[in-house]
Amino acid sequence: MFQQPRVNRTALKVVSMFSVPRNPVGLVDYALRALGKDHVPIQQLVFFLSFDIRQMAPSQALKLIKRLQSEGQISIENGLVKVSHEMVVDTEIPTQTASTNLGEHLRLFVSSSRLSRAVGMNNQAIEFIRVSQNPLKVEATVHGSQDYILILDEASRRIAHNCPDWRKVSLLHRFCKHVAKLFLILEKEESIRLLQSLQVESWEFEQL
Numbered sequence: 001m002f003q004q005p006r007v008n009r010t011a012l013k014v015v016s017m018f019s020v021p022r023n024p025v026g027l028v029d030y031a032l033r034a035l036g037k038d039h040v041p042i043q044q045l046v047f048f049l050s051f052d053i054r055q056m057a058p059s060q061a062l063k064l065i066k067r068l069q070s071e072g073q074i075s076i077e078n079g080l081v082k083v084s085h086e087m088v089v090d091t092e093i094p095t096q097t098a099s100t101n102l103g104e105h106l107r108l109f110v111s112s113s114r115l116s117r118a119v120g121m122n123n124q125a126i127e128f129i130r131v132s133q134n135p136l137k138v139e140a141t142v143h144g145s146q147d148y149i150l151i152l153d154e155a156s157r158r159i160a161h162n163c164p165d166w167r168k169v170s171l172l173h174r175f176c177k178h179v180a181k182l183f184l185i186l187e188k189e190e191s192i193r194l195l196q197s198l199q200v201e202s203w204e205f206e207q208l
Helices: 023-036 042-052 058-070 100-107 112-120 165-173 177-185 189-201
Strands: 074-077 080-083 128-130 138-142 148-153 160-161 206-208
Touching: 023 042, 023 058, 042 058, 042 080, 042 100, 042 112, 058 189, 080 165, 100 177, 100 189, 112 177, 128 177, 138 177, 148 177, 160 165, 160 177, 165 177, 165 206, 177 189
Parallel strands: 160 206
Antiparallel strands: 074 080, 128 138, 138 148, 148 160
């Protein structure tokens, strides 16, 4: 049920949903087109390459972006990445829709800074204690400067947690980095299904 980010050292793999460009700068251009923007923050691009289309680990995506910048194939100004379209070859217009974009769903519930910190967290920071499916229920311990409890219960439409940041953001039905990380390491389709439920149904954001 749980899936680690897929590492692809050549950054050239074709995913099943649509054809991804084979050259690195085309891959970045592809990401910008899929996001519907001509420039995006570095962390948003890293998230898209790593988790939306699962081409490489976040650290590899960041190295790729820095290399393309040093080669003059992309520019970065004020933390925003832009592609020089004279350098783009082998780029197809993405056919991905918003409903399959995990990042777009997550950004409705978590700030960019918290999402960036979630992406940077080690997957092993969340230790699953108990999991049941149909409906999904997860009980986990979050390891960090101290340990926290995290519960997601689809049947009762409840997310419960006890970190200090959650106590603040949960009042606004927003995620802390720990809850965002949980959605990042669930299967993508399962995460999207739950996030769609959160958008249209009444869920409890409970403080433990």
